[in-house]
Amino acid sequence: MAAAQYPHLLAPLDLGRTTLRNRVLMGSMHTRIDTQDEPVRRMAAFYAERAKGGVALIVTGGCSPNQEGLIEPGAPVLETEEQALHEHRPVTDAVHEAGGKIALQLLHAGRNGKIDTLVAPSDIRSPINPRTPRALSTEEVEQTVEDFVRCALLAEKAGYDGVEVMGSEGYLVNQFVAERTNDRTDQWGGSAENRRRFSVEIVRRIRERAGPAFIIVYRISAIDLAEGGSPFEEISALAQAVQDAGADILNTGIGWHESVVPTIAYPVPRAAFRFAIARLKKSVRMPVVASNRINTPELAEEILASGDADMVSMARPLLADPHFVNKAAEGLPQTINTCIACNQACLDFAFAEKATTCLVNPKAGREIEFPVGRAKKTLKVAVIGAGPAGLAAATEAAKRGHSVTLFEAAAVLGGQLNLAIEVPGKLEFKETLRYFGEQLKRLGVDVRLNTRATTKGLAEEKFDEVVVATGITPRQLHFPGIDHPKVATYIDVLTGKVEAGHQVAIIGTGGIGFDVAELLTSPHPASHRETPEEFFEDWGVDTTPESSTGLKEMNTKQPGRRVTLLQRSPTRPGERLGLSTGWIHRNRLRRRNVRMLSGCSYDRVDDAGLHITVNGLPSVLPVDTVVICAGQEVNRTLADDLIAAGLKVHVIGGAHVASELDALRAIDEGTRLACSL
Ligand code: NAP
Numbered sequence: 280m281a282a283a284q285y286p287h288l289l290a291p292l293d294l295g296r297t298t299l300r301n302r303v304l305m306g307s308m309h310t311r312i313d314t315q316d317e318p319v320r321r322m323a324a325f326y327a328e329r330a331k332g333g334v335a336l337i338v339t340g341g342c343s344p345n346q347e348g349l350i351e352p353g354a355p356v357l358e359t360e361e362q363a364l365h366e367h368r369p370v371t372d373a374v375h376e377a378g379g380k381i382a383l384q385l386l387h388a389g390r391n392g393k394i395d396t397l398v399a400p401s402d403i404r405s406p407i408n409p410r411t412p413r414a415l416s417t418e419e420v421e422q423t424v425e426d427f428v429r430c431a432l433l434a435e436k437a438g439y440d441g442v443e444v445m446g447s448e449g450y451l452v453n454q455f456v457a458e459r460t461n462d463r464t465d466q467w468g469g470s471a472e473n474r475r476r477f478s479v480e481i482v483r484r485i486r487e488r489a490g491p492a493f494i495i496v497y498r499i500s501a502i503d504l505a506e507g508g509s510p511f512e513e514i515s516a517l518a519q520a521v522q523d524a525g526a527d528i529l530n531t532g533i534g535w536h537e538s539v540v541p542t543i544a545y546p547v548p549r550a551a552f553r554f555a556i557a558r559l560k561k562s563v564r565m566p567v568v569a570s571n572r573i574n575t576p577e578l579a580e581e582i583l584a585s586g587d588a589d590m591v592s593m594a595r596p597l598l599a600d601p602h603f604v605n606k607a608a609e610g611l612p613q614t615i616n617t618c619i620a621c622n623q624a625c626l627d628f629a630f631a632e633k634a635t636t637c638l639v640n641p642k643a644g645r646e647i648e649f650p651v652g653r654a655k656k657t658l659k660v661a662v663i664g665a666g667p668a669g670l671a672a673a674t675e676a677a678k679r680g681h682s683v684t685l686f687e688a689a690a691v692l693g694g695q696l697n698l699a700i701e702v703p704g705k706l707e708f709k710e711t712l713r714y715f716g717e718q719l720k721r722l723g724v725d726v727r728l729n730t731r732a733t734t735k736g737l738a739e740e741k742f743d744e745v746v747v748a749t750g751i752t753p754r755q756l757h758f759p760g761i762d763h764p765k766v767a768t769y770i771d772v773l774t775g776k777v778e779a780g781h782q783v784a785i786i787g788t789g790g791i792g793f794d795v796a797e798l799l800t801s802p803h804p805a806s807h808r809e810t811p812e813e814f815f816e817d818w819g820v821d822t823t824p825e826s827s828t829g830l831k832e833m834n835t836k837q838p839g840r841r842v843t844l845l846q847r848s849p850t851r852p853g854e855r856l857g858l859s860t861g862w863i864h865r866n867r868l869r870r871r872n873v874r875m876l877s878g879c880s881y882d883r884v885d886d887a888g889l890h891i892t893v894n895g896l897p898s899v900l901p902v903d904t905v906v907i908c909a910g911q912e913v914n915r916t917l918a919d920d921l922i923a924a925g926l927k928v929h930v931i932g933g934a935h936v937a938s939e940l941d942a943l944r945a946i947d948e949g950t951r952l953a954c955s956l
């Protein structure tokens with residue numbers, strides 16, 4: 280039985296002033312859902328769905344206590360009673376009706392804001408923001424503390440169960456704490472005690488003026504991973520000081536946004552940074568929350584059982600599956616739609632100033648757009664192709680009550696997802712395959728593997744609707760020597776059919792070109808799950824408490840292979856990679872001495888290697904292997920035949936448009952199409 284499976288995860292937490300129903304806190308996310316039409320209705324539906332799904336305490340996306348703290352123009356701010364009642368009350372009511380608790384995150388962006396009137400403790404510019412902040416005067420610091428308190432009291436009026444003071448990731452509160460960003464000489468700077476005064480005063484005054492049941496969460500940076508960051512002894516002293524000032528829960532953040540070490544994307548091993556949280560827990564009596572790359576109930580349970588933390592924070596995993604906690608409680612962890620830490624539809628969307636959603640769950644943040652429940656009429660639906668588009672379409676159509684048959688020519692489900700798994704660090708995609716496989720089984724979809732659907736067969740079975748998700752084929756290139764034995768496709772290399780030589784040229788610098796370069800220069804096979812220790816060695820993370828930065832030299836050990844990535848365009852290679860992950864790839868490949876060439880034309884391949892011309896200058900790369908990663912073309916022969924035969928056909932995914940097809944678009948199209956049937 281489930282509670283026995285996850286006894287620590289599902290145990291209530293008595294905070295004294297109130298009790299939380301289990302140990303899962305939904306971490307704050309900058310979703311930008313509020314930038315769409317009907318923002319209040321959307322936010323209420325988004326958070327209520329997660330409350331229904333069993334999470335104990337939701338922390339909202341950041342809300343600024345004043346205009347100077349906005350993270351971007353138009354970002355959420357809470358300054359008036361009218362805002363509390365009209366913009367927030369419907370959200371807290373919806374969460375409470377669904378049985379949950381919700382805290383408002385108080386986020387002042389300080390020097391990280393994308394606004395022109397930036398303020399900070401000192402006029403020191405962030406390396407990731409072109410704007411230089413203005414240093415707050417002593418009186419203004421005092422006023423800012425009061426703004427935090429006013430915002431917390433308004434949150435209480437709006438029905439929130441508490442607030443989270445955002446003191447990590449290098450935002451304003453954290454900027455006061457660290458010497459890196461605070462060179463003030465008044466009582467708000469200088470000694471460590473003065474630098475933590477801002478945090479302590481905010482917590483102390485909220486505690487004094489809010490009601491006795493009001494929860495105060497303080498989110499601390501457990502390790503800064505930045506030069507001039509706080510040493511552990513200062514972090515520990517800060518934790519104790521906010522505890523003494525009246526905080527109830529210590530949530531944790533890892534690294535500043537400007538840190539050069541990845542902290543949440545898929546290359547980070549699961550729960551890699553728990554060491555920083557475990558040592559902090561020893562400093563305080565209040566419950567401590569572990570965060571970053573915790574995405575399964577097994578791992579959460581193990582962290583809690585080990586005593587490293589008292590709660591776990593999951594943010595993206597609850598975008599991916601709002602019912603994560605209930606599924607764990609029901610003993611059905613295999614039915615959880617697991618966050619794969621790709622960042623493609625959450626962080627990357629937010630960075631691109633779009634409302635976030637989730638690659639594996641396109642309904643996230645768009646709850647009000649999708650129909651709920653079964654379709655009025657049950658249809659007989661054929662889905663052809665079990666890649667991400669077909670899997671999503673078949674699953675969703677079956678959920679809608681249709682009778683679904685899924686045809687797949689290969690022996691296994693997954694299509695291109697099976698290739699992604701072959702890339703180092705992308706084993707998380709296995710979870711997506713497990714999820715869909717489980718759904719198909721539970722929903723009774725008739726899965727026909729090793730079966731190539733034919734027009735005649737489909738017509739004979741009299742399907743009402745046929746969904747063609749036959750995917751893509753790799754683009755064939757045409758230049759002299761393209762059939763030379765040195766030339767291989769990315770599929771050949773990723774599946775191990777071809778073993779690349781010591782000198783390799785990769786034609787194409789899209790996501791797949793970079794993935795192949797990662798594989799060919801990795802010290803590990805794709806099936807290897809990097810350990811935290813290996814990750815720390817590679818990225819230069821110093822885990823000793825004496826380190827004030829958490830940083831040391833990154834690994835620059837050269838791989839046994841020399842790889843060159845080439846593209847025709849004059850732009851910077853990898854420019855179109857995800858904003859939150861592209862820099863990770865570029866950094867790692869640079870350290871592995873991978874050469875990147877733009878503006879190439881490909882002349883020929885022969886025994887001497889790959890002949891190219893760059894800026895009018897011909898040269899030859901003396902390579903053993905040339906891997907073609909030049910994008911894809913549509914695969915819609917079957918679709919055209921079916922349409923000609925008069926069947927009711929819907930073409931989705933790569934079979935519809937091959938250009939820039941990825942799992943994000945494939946799953947989105949599959950889900951939406953099924954919802955329209
Ligand atoms: P892609 O991103 O479209 O890149 C194709 C590459 O091939 C480009 O560098 C392009 O550069 C080159 N190319 C295109 N036509 C060519 C031609 N006729 N001759 C020579 N070179 C040509 O495609 P992909 O790398 O196959 O990726 C497919 C999709 O999967 C993309 O949407 C990608 O974002 C996604 N994906 C994402 C990730 C991730 O980690 N997020 C990983 C893998 C794949 P030039 O035109 O400049 O030569």
Ligand code: SF4
Pocket residue numbers: 595596598599617618619620621622623624625626636637638639640
């Ligand atoms: Fe997780 Fe990717 Fe979904 Fe973001 S988009 S929540 S990282 S699965």
